[in-house]
Amino acid sequence: MAQGVWTIAEQRDGEIRKITYEIVSEGRRLADALGQELTVILLGSNIKEKASELGQYGADRVLVADDPRLEPYTTDAYVSVISELVKANDPQILILGASVEGKDLAARLAASLDVGMAQDCTVFAIEDGNLVATRPVYAGKAYAKVTLENSLPQMATARPKVMSINEPDASKSAEVIDASFTLDDGDLKTKVVDVAKDESGKVDLTEADKIVSGGRGMKGPENYNILEELADLIGASVGASRAAVDAGWRPHPDQVGQTGKVVSPNLYIACGISGAIQHLAGMSTSKVIVAINKDEDAPIFQKADYGVVGDLFDVVPALTEEVKKYL
């Protein structure tokens, strides 16, 4: 019988990514609810030393697949190794992070295991011994509660920044096991030929704790410096509405919304953004939403925890000065 909760760690260049701590913590909670063990799968090259630390977040066991061909991530190599491990061990639940890589991996892995999959979930629970997941659909205009009871392993991905991270417990460590797997070069059909790093040091919007976002109300690309200043001060990343991106003021990866990024920061400050339904789709799971807009009837105010009616060119610089008092 299928047994155990598994999560798949995400690492890049040998560093464990934050989403991993989120899903390991959530995996611990699910394992406890079932009274089962939590196994984490870690793939990479020379990665073994990072494994035991995951015990501090709740992993009972870390299965490490170490191979030069597992760095950097490629869909075919990862699916090949993980599907072999899953078939050999028969876990009940398999959770990944809904990062770009996690979504890609989870989709292909589910297909190769011929199981159902719940992508980008915001809540997990155990009901009658089965995984039940809640996920936004129709861009957050509805929430679906779903189950995969007869499809094993029960697979899902977790939206980044939604699951809370356990306080690391230094007295705990995980049992680290070398996974046995075969990786056939003939199965590796894709090759990463180049990596362009973003050297700006900017945190990606999907991982940012705080976001300051600007829309058409910014009037032009040159005015984003007032958002950058505020963002730098409070440790935020700068986002944009589609209107700003389509005008060529900001690059595509900065777009938040239904056809852009889905973000869940602790703080989202929307400046000169009206709050079109497609924009709200991308940021409505933010914890605290602030809107700065000169039109008091702008729909964004209906979603905002704090609304400032005013000209952003006055309010934003003033806010930048005021927040200094609290830093």
Place this chain on the structure above:
Amino acid sequence: MNIIVCLKQVPDTESQIKIGPDGKSIVTDDIKWVMNPYDEFGVEEALRLKEKHGGEVTVVGLGPKRVTESIRTALAMGADKGILVSDEALDGSDSLANAKAIAAAVKDLDYDLIFTGQRGVDDDLGLVGATIAELLGIPQFSIIVKVEVAEDGKSVKVERPIEGEALIIESNLPALITAQKGLNEPRYASLPGIMKAKKKPLEEKTLADLGLDSAEFGEGARKLKILELTPPPERAAGKIVEGETPQEKAAELAKLLHDEAKVL
């Protein structure tokens, strides 16, 4: 080079979503159906590749008869032919089942590249592309913003933005690509395009035509089961920050973010 573009019909992004009496599905009466926005990028990219490398573009849609309209839109944009997979037994199928039917419809076609959208803006799953690729045994590249096919038409190089990086990945063809915003600016169908589209071939296939057993499709065969659909959680009513001047408002906001919301 021959290209297949998968096309899903979804509610227009402006649509209000009403939950039906069964508590598991949406009311479709007032919905305007459109081509999934990510599929528009797929159609556009296929047309550009065809303009450069020659060949044919085939669009494939699965769903009720109304999907024909979206297929015609793609034909009006410049695609050459359409396939509609339509069968009552498909009603209520999940992504896995839909992908099996789509894969069956394209497996014997002569193709070098397949495009799907990175996700449907309806159930926001993003599973069908990867599943088709798995079933056809070809590599997949997901969430792609740039596509370059080699002169000889034998390999492809794509750009895939991930958090804080962009990867350039390569493989031989055939391969499947899921389109992301940024890939291109989709064209509008021209009037002559719309006239021509009416005469382009559009084939319809049932599950039986594809040699598939209808028992493996539909609501009953779902692996991902919907227990309940609910409206989004209500956010507590927000505050309008008081103040006479922008400075006062900014001071009050900073204070609230620090003292009350505790995010500063």
